[in-house]
Amino acid sequence: MTYKIIIKPSNVEFTCDSGQTILSAAIEQGIMLPFRCKVGACMTCICKMIEGDVEYQLEPMLTNKERQQGWIFPCQAYAKSHLILTFEE
Incomplete structure (x- = not known):
């Protein structure tokens, strides 16, 4: 399944297959999200989900x-629905 991801407030959109992390889908499509380690340890990519549902292989x-x-x-999350995310508090 493929889901639409929207980043607010810039309204940047990309798609994410259910078998890939949100961050890997963004990078694959040339969307630059903040990240450093890709394993959830550095907290650089942490963002707020305004709408939607995600799951993790490891919590x-x-x-x-x-x-x-x-x-x-996003480096560890898999979309389970269309998502609206923000990197702003």
């Missing part, structure tokens, strides 16, 4: 409160 190091607030790691 990231986020507190329950951070998860409830919508924070995700």
Whole structure:
């Protein structure tokens, strides 16, 4: 399945296959998202999910409160629906 990812407020759009991480899909399509380690350790890519659903193969190091607030790691997250994300607080 392929999902549409929108980055707010710039409205940059790209697609993500269900078998690839959000970050890898962005890089593959020439969309530059902030990242450093690609394994969720550096927290450079952390962003807020405004809308949608993701899953992880390994749960990231986020507190329950951070998860409830919508924070995700695109380097580790797999889209399970269309997503709207923001890198702004």
